[in-house]
Amino acid sequence: MTGWSEIAQYIMSGLTTGSVYALVAIGFCLVYNATRIVNFAQGDFLSLGGLMMYSFLVVSGVPVWLSFPGAVLVVAVVGGLLERLCLRPARSREITNLIFITIAASILMRGLFKQVWGKDAMALPPLSPDQPMRFLGATFTPQNMWVLLITVLCIALLMLFFRFTLTGKAIRATAANPRAAALMGIDTNRMTMYSFGLAGALGATAGALITPITSLSYGVGVIIGLKGFAAAVLGGYGSFAGAILGGVALGLFESLAAGMISSAYKDVFAFVALLAALFIRPGGFMGVTEKERV
């Protein structure tokens, strides 16, 4: 039988990965709201976040409080460049085409990462020295706490940004109605670029937080990125609240199912749950189910 302490343990690790899924999912939503496309390079933002952190912290010996924001900044710039150099010059505005541009960019980025950082796994140290703590019978590390804390902080900062800054409001206006926003004098192209930059920053944050727990390699972001996509879909694509809810729900469910039933089938549980949820509610938790207009 599974004891309470074990369940508490699963919940703890579920919340940790769930937070990371939520960060990635918000990144997907930001890009979707600005452009209506799925950015399949989101997972690579996550990889790059971890890899840059490794280069700053381990290779160059830059202190943690500087290498973390440094990694986030670099990936934010890469995100902006993806929009500026690959999506904006695209000859077609068709969604499918744009989505596959992000897939091609993802292949290219993974090739570059492999070239720069090599194929082998690297060990990224946690933000603060590992000292296992006990709470309600569950053992957790300071890194678990960091993940939760920084995720909450990111979400709070994003909310403040979108509510109170001019740029934040302009990004929201662009998402709501690009034409009207442009008529009001908003540089919508720039806002789209900022959205990609923010998505990059969120991906990098997720990467720098989770790779000390999982492992770090050039392709680590692929599967976490897909889970983040699943979380966004589960929550209702484009909704921030949905992304957070979807991420945490997916993380918890996955961790509990893996712990109590079978860890080999962890991904099966996650995606079967996702499919079942979609079949019952085709628009996700918070999504507005689109009405057919004839």
Next chain:
Amino acid sequence: MNSSGKSFFIVMALLAAIIGAVPLVVTNPYYLNTLNVVALHVIIVTGLNMLIGFAGHISLGHAAFFGLGAYTSGILTGSYGWPPLFTIFFAAAAVACLALIIGVPTLRLKGNYLVMATLGFNIIVGVFMVQLDNLTGGPSGYAGVPPLQFFGRSMDSDLNFYGLVWAVALTGMILARNLAYSRVGRGLRALHDSPAAAAAVGVPIERTKVKVFIFSAVYASVAGSLYAHYYGIITPKTFDIFKSVELVTMCIIGGMGSLWGGFFGAAFLTPLPELLDFFQEYSDIIFGGILLVLLIFMPEGLVGWIEKRFQGSRKEAD
């Protein structure tokens, strides 16, 4: 420009002649092997293109159907001694049933939700291929699939398989073309252009979509069975989500919704990584770069791009 009328069959006859003549010139088994893989891709992409181009649905799960065809054929012949030819049909029927079960709820989803659902399906199938190792051989794969036999000839030599797989591929293209110009096909095209209008004139939208989904799954399954009997060994990695992405990329690079587009997409992208092997570790970077440039500057695909170049002269000829 159009694949209707006589021109399709003239081009098809020409293509068949060229393909038939190739083995007279190309004897290097390595090249023949690459061409065989091209043909397998042509089969899958032809089916997939019907779904993407005509029904307007992206599926990132077709590598799973490809894999299910391969594993069903492989395991039934290898472990249970079923006759290879029969299992190809059996696998196709089984995959068709599965596609029906999955297709009905999945195809109600739209856009990103549909993409996610098909991706999720592929990941689930992939995990089973790895985890059911008593049956599938696990991550290292399933070996010992017997080759197909025709008239006492074994179809696992590169040359023999070349004849078989290209015959299937071209037949598949002709079938798809006929389907596209049948009642179902006209309904599909109407569906792609305007679902509302199609529904208004009485096209059974849901049922047509599911039908074409099954059709494309069966194409993938047949390609999978042929693959299994050709190579004799199958591994889960061959059928992962990256394969699905690669297959859809072939449709898009070639030209969505065009049979020739699928053909050229497969013929262009299949050998590309092999050619790029020359650049060794840089091959991924160059491959991604080529895709990126093509998608940014040639969104209509190879066939669409060529059509646009020749449209002027073509119009005068009409």
